[in-house]
Amino acid sequence: MCPAPRVRFAPSPTGHLHVGGARTALFNWLYARSQKGVFVLRIEDTDQQRSTEESYAAILEGMRWLGLDWDEGPDVGGDYGPYLQSQRLDIYREHLEQLAAAGLAYKCFCTAEDLKRRESEVKAAGGVWEGYDGHCRDLTADQVAAAEAAGKPCAWRLRTPAEGETFWYDVILGKLEFKNEVLVDRVVFKADGFPTYQFACVVDDHLMEISHVLRGDDHVSNTPFQLLIYQGLGWKPPKFGHMPMILGPDRKRLSKRHGATSVQEFRKQGILPAAMLNYLSLLGWSPGGNAKEVMSAKEIIGKFSLKKVGSSPAAFDYDKLNHINSEHIKALSAEQKLELALPLLQEKGWRLDPDWLIHGVDTTEAYLARVLGTLGNRFSSLLTLPDQIGFFFSEEFFVDQEAWDEHVATAEAAGLLQALAAALAQDLDTETPQPAAAFEEVVRACAEQQDVKAGQIIHPARVALTGQSRSAGIFDVMELVGLRRTIERLRRASGSA
Numbered sequence: 369m370c371p372a373p374r375v376r377f378a379p380s381p382t383g384h385l386h387v388g389g390a391r392t393a394l395f396n397w398l399y400a401r402s403q404k405g406v407f408v409l410r411i412e413d414t415d416q417q418r419s420t421e422e423s424y425a426a427i428l429e430g431m432r433w434l435g436l437d438w439d440e441g442p443d444v445g446g447d448y449g450p451y452l453q454s455q456r457l458d459i460y461r462e463h464l465e466q467l468a469a470a471g472l473a474y475k476c477f478c479t480a481e482d483l484k485r486r487e488s489e490v491k492a493a494g495g496v497w498e499g500y501d502g503h504c505r506d507l508t509a510d511q512v513a514a515a516e517a518a519g520k521p522c523a524w525r526l527r528t529p530a531e532g533e534t535f536w537y538d539v540i541l542g543k544l545e546f547k548n549e550v551l552v553d554r555v556v557f558k559a560d561g562f563p564t565y566q567f568a569c570v571v572d573d574h575l576m577e578i579s580h581v582l583r584g585d586d587h588v589s590n591t592p593f594q595l596l597i598y599q600g601l602g603w604k605p606p607k608f609g610h611m612p613m614i615l616g617p618d619r620k621r622l623s624k625r626h627g628a629t630s631v632q633e634f635r636k637q638g639i640l641p642a643a644m645l646n647y648l649s650l651l652g653w654s655p656g657g658n659a660k661e662v663m664s665a666k667e668i669i670g671k672f673s674l675k676k677v678g679s680s681p682a683a684f685d686y687d688k689l690n691h692i693n694s695e696h697i698k699a700l701s702a703e704q705k706l707e708l709a710l711p712l713l714q715e716k717g718w719r720l721d722p723d724w725l726i727h728g729v730d731t732t733e734a735y736l737a738r739v740l741g742t743l744g745n746r747f748s749s750l751l752t753l754p755d756q757i758g759f760f761f762s763e764e765f766f767v768d769q770e771a772w773d774e775h776v777a778t779a780e781a782a783g784l785l786q787a788l789a790a791a792l793a794q795d796l797d798t799e800t801p802q803p804a805a806a807f808e809e810v811v812r813a814c815a816e817q818q819d820v821k822a823g824q825i826i827h828p829a830r831v832a833l834t835g836q837s838r839s840a841g842i843f844d845v846m847e848l849v850g851l852r853r854t855i856e857r858l859r860r861a862s863g864s865a
Contacts, residue, residue: 373405373579377431377438378569380412381423384630385430387684388584388614388622391648395611396582397436398649398672408576409441411452412569414562419454430631433641435665440576448576453568460563463571463601464524464556472600473556475522476504477515499552500525524557526567526597534592539609540677541585546592554593566590570597578606582674585610609674611652612681622684634689638750640708643693651682662695694748705747706737712753718761724850727801735760738848742840759834760848763857767835775837776861781828785862788814788825789855802851804843811843832861 377393379385385393400407409431413419428442440446450456467473478500487497505527507515515522528551535545556567563571573581588610598605616622622629634644646663655663655671663671700708713719713736720732729735739760740747747753759765775781791814796802811829815822826842833854839845846854 371579373400373403374408374577375400375405375580375582376408376410376573376576376578377436378410378412378572379427380415380418380565381420381427382415382418383423384426384632386630387634387648389427390430390434390631390644391614391651392583392611393431393436394434394645394648395653395677397438398669399580399582399674400439401669402672405579406439407437408446408448408578409438409444409451410572410576411442412565413452413454414565414568416454416560416562426632433635434631434645435641436645453563453572456568456572457562459575460557460568460571464563464567467526467556467597467600468524470600472527473524474505474507474527474553475512475515476525476553476555477507477520477522478503479521498550500554502553505553521559523555523559525553526556526593526600528553528593528596534595536591536595536605536608538588539580539582539607539674541588541610541679544588544591548592551592551596556597566593567597570594570601570603573606574598574601574603580607580609582609582611585612609677611677612679614651615681615683617683617685619681619683638753639689639693640696643689643696646696647689647692651684653677662692662699690749697748697750698745702737702741705740706733708750709736709740709747709753709757712750713761716754716758716761718758724853725799725801726850727803727847735848742844742848744840746840755836763853765835768831768837771831771837772835775828775831782862784818784820784825785828785832785858787818788829789858789862791817792851792855792858796851798851798855802847804841804847807846807851807854808843828861829858833857 375396377389377396379389379393397407399405411424411427413424431438438444440448441451453460464473482503483500486501486503490497490501504525529548532548533545534548534551535543537543554566555564557563572578591608591610595605614622616625631644635641642664645665646661646668649663649668649672650661653672654676655661655668656676659671697705697708710733713732718732720726720729720735722730726735726738729738736757739757743756746756755766776785788811791810792807795810795813796806811825812822815825818825827837830839830842830845831837833839833842833845833849849857
C-alpha cells in the first residue's frame with residue numbers, strides 16, 4: 369500500500385493571490401484531501417527585495433477565504449518547519465556546502481554589469497546568449513582567492529553536465545526530456561546570502577518529504593535543473609505534475625487587461641468562495657461524463673483525480689464564473705442569504721424606518737429577510753442586489769428609463785396611477801400596516817371601476833414603485849413598501865404629487 373501523498377503550495381509573497389496560484393493551491397489541496405494526504409503551505413520569501421508582509425498576509429487571507437486549509441505551515445506548525453524559507457537559511461547553506469564539496473557548485477564573481485556587457489558582445493557578434501557563458505566555471509584556486517581578497521561578492525552556480533539528457537515522467541504531461549547541453553549553470557545561492565528558488569525548493573521538498581510537486585507548466589523548464597540538484601545531493605526526486613496555464617478569453621495569458629485576476633478582486637465583486645473554488649476546479653480538470661458542473665467542495669474532492677487534469681491551457685470565462693456564482697447563491701438557505709446581504713445594508717446605511725408601518729416586521733433584519741424572500745431565485749448576484757432591493761429602503765433608487773417611458777410616462781398610465789393612489793388612500797387606513805391581500809383587493813376593484821384589466825394598472829404601478837419592469841409580486845411589493853410610500857410614489861409618478 370502506497371503511503372499517503374504529501375503535497376505543497378509554495379507561493380512567493382510578492383503580490384496578491386492570483387487565480388493561477390489559487391488554482392495550483394486548489395489542485396494540490398484537492399489531491400491531498402481526495403487521497404487522505406497532507407497539504408503543506410510553505411512561503412518562499414527568499415526574494416528579499418520583492419517580498420512583503422502585506423503580500424504574505426494577503427496570500428493567507430485568500431487561502432482561508434477559499435477554504436483551503438493547510439495541515440502544516442504558517443500559523444499551524446508541523447514536524448518539518450520552519451515553513452518560511454527566510455527562517456531556513458542555515459539549512460540551505462549546509463546543503464550548499466555538500467554540493468561544493470562534491471565539486472558540483474562553484475563560486476561566480478560575475479556582476480550584473482559583467483553579464484550584461486558580455487551578453488551585448490555575444491549578440492553583437494551574431495551569437496545567442498543563453499543566460500550565462502560559464503565564465504567562472506573553471507577558475508583556479510588562485511583566481512578565486514584573488515577575487516575574494518579583492519572583496520568581490522560571489523554567487524554560487526550549479527555545475528551542469530555538458531552531455532546526456534535529463535528526463536522525467538510528468539504525471540500530467542507524460543515523458544519530458546531536455547538535452548543537458550542546453551542547460552545553463554544557474555545560480556543556486558545569491559551574493560546576498562540567500563538561496564535562489566531553484567535550490568531552496570529542492571531542499572525543502574526533500575526535507576519536507578513532498579511526494580508530488582504539482583505546479584504550473586511555466587515551471588517545466590526549471591525541472592531538469594532541479595532534478596540535477598536532487599541528483600547532486602543523492603536524493604530521490606518527487607513526482608512532478610505540471611498543470612497548463614490559465615489563459616484569458618482571447619486565448620492569451622490571463623492578465624489585468626481581461627478583468628479581475630486576483631482572488632481578492634473577485635471577492636470584492638461579490639463572488640462567493642464556494643463558487644470561486646468550484647469554478648477554479650474546472651480550469652484544467654473535468655469531473656468526466658455528464659457530471660454537473662455546479663458542485664460543493666465535498667463533491668469535487670470525491671471526484672478529483674490527477675488523471676482527469678488536462679494538458680491543454682484553460683481559458684478563463686468570466687460569464688461562466690458569474691453563472692456558477694449565481695447558482696451557488698440560489699442554493700443558499702434563507703438564513704445564509706440574509707447573512708450575505710446584511711453587510712450591504714450596513715455599507716449603504718439602509719435600515720427600516722418605523723414610520724413606514726410595514727406589516728409583520730419591526731426590525732431591519734426581519735424586514736430584509738422578508739425583502740429577500742420576495743426575490744426568491746432572482747437574488748443571484750451581490751452586484752445587482754442593490755438595484756433589486758434599493759427601492760425598499762430609499763426613495764433614490766435605480767430606474768429603468770426605457771421601462772418608465774413605456775409603462776409610466778403616458779397620459780393613460782398617469783390617469784390610472786392617480787386613480788389607484790386615490791383608491792388606496794380612501795379604502796385603506798394609512799395608520800395601520802396593510803397585508804398584501806388588502807392591496808390586491810383595492811387594485812382589482814380599481815381596475816374594475818376604471819373598466820380596464822388589472823394588468824393595465826399593475827404594470828405602471830410596478831415601475832412607479834420599483835423603477836423596474838420586473839420584480840416580486842406587486843402586492844408583496846406594496847406590502848413591504850408600505851401604504852404611505854406606495855401612495856406617495858404613485859402620485860409622484862402620475863405627476864399629481
